[in-house]
Amino acid sequence: MEAIAENIAEQLYEKGWCIVDNFLEEGFRKELLEEQQDILHHGQFRMAGVGKGGDFRIQPEIRSDKVCWMDYWQLTPLQRRYWDQIEELKSAINQRCYLGLRSYEAHFAMYPPGSFYLRHLDQFQKVSYRVVSCILYLNDEWSEDDGGALRMYLPQEDGTEEILDVFPKGGRLVIFLSGEIPHEVLMTFKERISITGWMRDIEY
Numbered sequence: 660m661e662a663i664a665e666n667i668a669e670q671l672y673e674k675g676w677c678i679v680d681n682f683l684e685e686g687f688r689k690e691l692l693e694e695q696q697d698i699l700h701h702g703q704f705r706m707a708g709v710g711k712g713g714d715f716r717i718q719p720e721i722r723s724d725k726v727c728w729m730d731y732w733q734l735t736p737l738q739r740r741y742w743d744q745i746e747e748l749k750s751a752i753n754q755r756c757y758l759g760l761r762s763y764e765a766h767f768a769m770y771p772p773g774s775f776y777l778r779h780l781d782q783f784q785k786v787s788y789r790v791v792s793c794i795l796y797l798n799d800e801w802s803e804d805d806g807g808a809l810r811m812y813l814p815q816e817d818g819t820e821e822i823l824d825v826f827p828k829g830g831r832l833v834i835f836l837s838g839e840i841p842h843e844v845l846m847t848f849k850e851r852i853s854i855t856g857w858m859r860d861i862e863y
């Protein structure tokens with residue numbers, strides 16, 4: 660894990676983003692997926708919104724996923740195990756990139772068939788404490804026909820953008836600078852499950 664964390668931190672430093680396959684060991688991924696499906700079937704997911712505080716709105720024309728926030732004080736043992744992995748990664752990133760990361764927040768996300776999330780940045784207009792976005796996919800199988808790619812718009816030195824489509828393959832972790840890389844979730848044709856989190860430069 661340590662070597663992986665250092666490698667991720669290095670890539671984040673060099674280019675602002677990084678993709679790691681098999682970040683989760685397969686047995687662990689399956690257990691987390693089952694747990695998330697349980698929570699989902701108990702009706703604990705809500706329509707996701709956009710904006711913060713008084714600006715919060717549910718806008719299905721912008722995003723149509725459902726989310727369930729992870730509560731640090733009520734993490735299940737499996738969730739804690741993932742959280743600890745991310746904390747370790749956060750330390751490695753701090754050592755390499757000096758981003759002053761101090762906390763982490765995360766939610767489970769489920770994109771039902773037909774849902775999407777239009778192009779956006781992960782920082783709110785008035786507050787910018789989300790510094791590093793971390794998305795982990797939990798899906799059993801994924802083929803290109805299932806849609807649902809994460810489309811990243813990578814800024815190039817000449818001012819243009821390069822498009823990179825990343826499929827939500829189980830166990831894959833995507834990390835990027837929240838304020839610098841615009842991205843969207845293309846329409847999915849199959850239920851799409853993930854844990855999305857943000858390392859922040861504020862305390863809990």
Ligand SMILES: O=C(O)CCC(=O)C(=O)O
Pocket residue numbers: 768776781794808809842843844853855
């Ligand atoms: O699930 C993904 O691939 C990206 C989700 C996302 O962009 C977000 O929740 O802000």
Ligand SMILES: [Fe+2]
Pocket residue numbers: 779780781842
């Ligand atoms: Fe996002």
